[in-house]
Amino acid sequence: GIQVEQSPPDLILQEGANSTLRCNFSDSVNNLQWFHQNPWGQLINLFYIPSGTKQNGRLSATTVATERYSLLYISSSQTTDSGVYFCAVERNDYKLSFGAGTTVTVRA
Amino acid sequence: DAMVIQNPRYQVTQFGKPVTLSCSQTLNHNVMYWYQQKSSQAPKLLFHYYDKDFNNEADTPDNFQSRRPNTSFCFLDIRSPGLGDAAMYLCATSKGPTSGGLQETQYFGPGTRLLVL
Numbered sequence: 001g002i003q004v005e006q007s008p009p010d011l012i013l014q015e016g017a018n019s020t021l022r023c024n025f026s027d028s029v030n031n032l033q034w035f036h037q038n039p040w041g042q043l044i045n046l047f048y049i050p051s052g053t054k055q056n057g058r059l060s061a062t063t064v065a066t067e068r069y070s071l072l073y074i075s076s077s078q079t080t081d082s083g084v085y086f087c088a089v090e091r092n093d094y095k096l097s098f099g100a101g102t103t104v105t106v107r108a
Numbered sequence: 109d110a111m112v113i114q115n116p117r118y119q120v121t122q123f124g125k126p127v128t129l130s131c132s133q134t135l136n137h138n139v140m141y142w143y144q145q146k147s148s149q150a151p152k153l154l155f156h157y158y159d160k161d162f163n164n165e166a167d168t169p170d171n172f173q174s175r176r177p178n179t180s181f182c183f184l185d186i187r188s189p190g191l192g193d194a195a196m197y198l199c200a201t202s203k204g205p206t207s208g209g210l211q212e213t214q215y216f217g218p219g220t221r222l223l224v225l
Contacts, residue, residue, distance in 0.1 A: 030205075033213060041196050043151070043216040086150060088214075094139055094158060094202065096214055098150035 002027045006087050006099035013077045013106045021072040021102045023087030031090035032063050034072050037101075038083050046072070046085075077106045111135070112217035114199050120223045121189050129184040129220045131199030138204040140182040141214065142174060145196040157182060158204065186222075194224045 003026040013019055023032075034046040047054050047061040049070065054061050058077075063070040074081055084103050088096040113132045121127040131140065139158050143151035155164045157176045171193070173185040186193055196219045203212040 031212070035216075040218070041145075041198075041221065042218045043198065043200075045213060045215060048213040090214075092205075094156060094163075094204070095153055096151075096200075100150055 002029070002089060002091060002097050004087060004089055004097050004099035006085075006102050008102060009100065011102055011104045013074075013081075013104065015077060015079060015106055015108050017077050017106075018073070018075045019077060019104070021074070021085055021087075021104075023070040023072070023089075023099055025068050025070075025087075025089045027068070027091065028065065029089040030092055031096070032070055033088050033090075033096070034061055034070070035086045035088065036081075036083050037086060043086070074104070077104075079106045079108055082106045112199055112201055112215050114197075114217040114220050116220060117218060118221050118223070120225060121186075122225050123190065124188045127186050127189055127222070129186075129197050129199075129222070131182045131184070131217055132180050133199075133201045134180070135201055135203075135215065136179060137201035137215075138179075139202045140176060141200040141202075142172075142182070142184045143198040143200065145198055145219075147195075151198055154184070189222070189224045191224050194222055196221050 005024045035043045049063045051065040060073045084101040086101045088098045141156040142154045145151040154168045175183045198219045199217040200214045202214045
């Protein structure tokens with residue numbers, strides 16, 4: 001199956017700092033999503049981004065499908081950004097394959 | 109608001125006592141999924157329905173079953189829960205492929221946290 005690798009595994013930020021999370025995948029995909037899992041366990045959709053660049057407030061994402069990676073940018077981080085960020089990809093079988101996640105801790 | 113709803117949010121059961129988790133959606137999506145997520149791990153797909161077609165993952169234990177009586181509802185039945193089945197169970201939906209063949213966004217419910225005593 002497709003392999004999804006996220007880096008770094010853990011990230012500690014001071015409030016206000018910027019950061020970049022990376023997702024590499026081993027094969028072509030039809031879907032790539034970024035999620036934020038909050039402390040209560042809910043997976044919140046951040047981006048649906050099989051290719052290109054999108055922005056939503058302080059967050060933005062870029063996927064370079066030909067090079068099989070995606071980046072999630074967090075700018076001016078806030079304590080509410082803490083949690084686990086997952087990248088997940090889907091080929092043509094309706095199934096999302098998740099990376100192991102990046103645990104982000106933002107300190108006040 | 110259209111959404112994916114899971115009940116209950118927390119479920120406590122006894123070792124070996126059957127338990128059912130429920131999921132409903134108001135998105136009218138064709139595909140519904142059940143994932144298991146253990147502590148500090150990524151969600152793991154158990155099975156999914158495309159309309160009424162059931163698709164089981166090869167490594168999903170027989171102890172886990174699912175029912176989808178209609179478009180809106182999907183149930184996860186754990187016939188004889190063991191201690192190792194304690195986890196967060198996530199339901200998700202998606203519309204299905206677009207006319208261009210791309211997959212659509214998956215939307216997740218809030219999850220049911222299962223504790224087995």
